[in-house]
Amino acid sequence: MYAITxxxxxxxxxxxxxxxxxxxxxxxxIAAEPTERRLIIHPPAAIDAMITDRHNAVLxxxxx
Numbered sequence: 562m563y564a565i566t567x568x569x570x571x572x573x574x575x576x577x578x579x580x581x582x583x584x585x586x587x588x589x590x591i592a593a594e595p596t597e598r599r600l601i602i603h604p605p606a607a608i609d610a611m612i613t614d615r616h617n618a619v620l621x622x623x624x625x
Contacts, residue, residue, distance in 0.1 A: 573602070582606065 565571055571591065573583065583589065583604045590603040603611075 577583075578585065581602065581604055583602070587605055589605075590608055592601045592603070593599070594601065
């Protein structure tokens with residue numbers, strides 16, 4: 562089981578960081594799905610892609 566440290570850090574095993582291309586010092590967006598007992602971790606590249614996709618949709622007039 563993992564927990565948040567007193568400094569507010571979440572330990573993520575190296576194998577998971579490597580698989581997800583997360584550097585040790587990267588800031589992450591972490592969202593919880595409590596009913597599924599799941600954390601969803603968004604690395605910086607994923608956040609950039611989501612924002613870019615959304616901006617393109619809005620600017621191209623494809624957004625709902």
